[in-house]
Amino acid sequence: xxxxxxxxxxxxxxxxxxxxxxxxxxxxxxxxxxxxxxxxxxxxxxxxxxxxxxxxxxxxxxxxxxxxxxxxxxxxxxxxxxxxxxxxxxxxxxxxxxxxxxxxxxxxxxxxxxxxxxxxxxxxxxxxxxxxxxxxxxxxxxxxxxxxxxxxxxxxxxxxxxxxxxxxxxxxxxxxxxxxxxxxxxxxxxxxxxxxxxxxxx
Amino acid sequence: xxxxxxxxxxxxxxxxxxxxxxxxxxxxxxxxxxxxxxxxxxxxxxxxxxxxxxxxxxxxxxxxxxxxxxxxxxxxxxxxxxxxxxxxxxxxxxxxxxxxxxxxxxxxxxxxxxxxxxxxxxxxxxxxxxxxxxxxxxxxxxxxxxxxxxxxxxxxxxxxxxxxxxxxxxxxxxxxxxxxxxxxxxxxxxxxxxxxxxxxxx
DNA sequence: TCGTTCATGTAACGCGTTACATGATTGC
DNA sequence: GCAATCATGTAACGCGTTACATGAACGA
Numbered sequence: 001x002x003x004x005x006x007x008x009x010x011x012x013x014x015x016x017x018x019x020x021x022x023x024x025x026x027x028x029x030x031x032x033x034x035x036x037x038x039x040x041x042x043x044x045x046x047x048x049x050x051x052x053x054x055x056x057x058x059x060x061x062x063x064x065x066x067x068x069x070x071x072x073x074x075x076x077x078x079x080x081x082x083x084x085x086x087x088x089x090x091x092x093x094x095x096x097x098x099x100x101x102x103x104x105x106x107x108x109x110x111x112x113x114x115x116x117x118x119x120x121x122x123x124x125x126x127x128x129x130x131x132x133x134x135x136x137x138x139x140x141x142x143x144x145x146x147x148x149x150x151x152x153x154x155x156x157x158x159x160x161x162x163x164x165x166x167x168x169x170x171x172x173x174x175x176x177x178x179x180x181x182x183x184x185x186x187x188x189x190x191x192x193x194x195x196x197x198x199x200x201x202x
Numbered sequence: 203x204x205x206x207x208x209x210x211x212x213x214x215x216x217x218x219x220x221x222x223x224x225x226x227x228x229x230x231x232x233x234x235x236x237x238x239x240x241x242x243x244x245x246x247x248x249x250x251x252x253x254x255x256x257x258x259x260x261x262x263x264x265x266x267x268x269x270x271x272x273x274x275x276x277x278x279x280x281x282x283x284x285x286x287x288x289x290x291x292x293x294x295x296x297x298x299x300x301x302x303x304x305x306x307x308x309x310x311x312x313x314x315x316x317x318x319x320x321x322x323x324x325x326x327x328x329x330x331x332x333x334x335x336x337x338x339x340x341x342x343x344x345x346x347x348x349x350x351x352x353x354x355x356x357x358x359x360x361x362x363x364x365x366x367x368x369x370x371x372x373x374x375x376x377x378x379x380x381x382x383x384x385x386x387x388x389x390x391x392x393x394x395x396x397x398x399x400x401x402x403x404x
Numbered sequence: 405t406c407g408t409t410c411a412t413g414t415a416a417c418g419c420g421t422t423a424c425a426t427g428a429t430t431g432c
Numbered sequence: 433g434c435a436a437t438c439a440t441g442t443a444a445c446g447c448g449t450t451a452c453a454t455g456a457a458c459g460a
Contacts (some may be wrong), residue, residue, distance in 0.1 A: 032348050117359035157319040
């Protein structure tokens with residue numbers, strides 16, 4: 001077996017849930033819709049697609065003017081392979097959506113998770129948001145403690161760096177608070193996030 | 203050969219420049235002074251130390267007695283190996299400091315770079331800061347373009363995510379502007395960013 | 405004496421990239 | 433016809449982690 005990726009698997013399943021696509025297109029979407037944060041390469045994508053097919057979560061479909069991609073490939077003509085999410089694939093995606101990971105799976109890949117909130121039920125959204133918030137706050141506590149211990153020993157640049165780092169984390173916590181709040185005041189539908197205007201405290 | 207790490211190498215050389223240390227101690231420093239951002243494990247550290255010794259950039263010392271008061275403050279333990287930066291190591295570090303990398307070496311590891319600004323000359327600091335700023339602005343341009351192209355097709359959560367991402371980047375650009383400004387108004391010395399005072403090195 | 409922290413190290417794996425190889429389609 | 437882009441794929445490497453193994457000293 002190979003490539004039990006995690007993020008990539010999740011993202012692929014999520015994108016294909018909206019509509020079938022071939023690999024090339026898929027990669028472009030990964031780098032625009034989601035990919036402001038993450039940029040995957042073909043070297044990751046194609047092997048991943050293969051294993052997903054092997055698991056039965058995706059099905060290959062012939063491209064537009066060919067019947068069987070493999071057969072046409074042998075006859076010297078390259079057709080694109082369009083991937084479609086199977087019923088099992090849908091289940092799998094659902095499972096991954098719900099999964100409030102045992103590890104830091106939600107931490108590094110929070111962005112990707114968030115990108116699929118439109119597909120997610122409200123209570124899972126809440127769980128993910130609150131989970132991230134609490135981890136960030138934990139981290140913040142550590143930073144503060146560490147800073148209190150070593151403040152005098154650090155030079156000014158290091159100090160400024162830490163200050164800026166903490167500020168960023170604090171800012172994200174506030175952002176999460178807003179999101180959680182706006183989830184809480186009843187938006188059952190998968191749309192309409194907080195508010196259009198980005199006002200943030202300074 | 204193994205482990206031509208980059209960041210880790212840089213960080214180790216930089217920390218050892220201040221004072222000799224053994225691996226265990228080194229790792230702790232990596233996870234406090236710098237390590238709010240990066241946390242290295244022994245599995246990376248020890249092999250790295252070995253190759254640095256092979257290159258002649260570090261020298262191993264028996265590490266018991268009182269030649270150096272700081273490194274041996276807790277002496278009496280197991281035969282730990284204290285690493286000291288050689289003259290060649292100092293050169294190497296200098297070289298890495300100056301190196302305005304051909305790749306994204308400055309991008310992912312900007313934090314670590316910044317942490318050693320105290321050791322860095324003002325013009326190099328400027329180059330690094332401006333380099334990062336321009337890369338962030340470039341990225342910002344891409345995000346804006348991509349957003350303009352696909353705005354209608356994205357659901358609200360994705361949109362909010364991108365908005366927040368851009369805001370963060372914009373914020374960092376402003377931070378960099380302040381830093382650059384404060385470098386520009388004549389701080390020839392190796393220290394004294396925004397607030398605080400004091401001088402540690404050079 | 406027994407668990408914890410200190411201290412050093414290795415092997416295997418994870419997750420992804422770059423570089424390479426191949427061929428088809430489009431546009432000038 | 434020839435370059436650029438579309439499209440798929442593999443092999444090798446990069447950079448780091450976790451899990452494991454070892455052992456000395458400290459504290460209760």
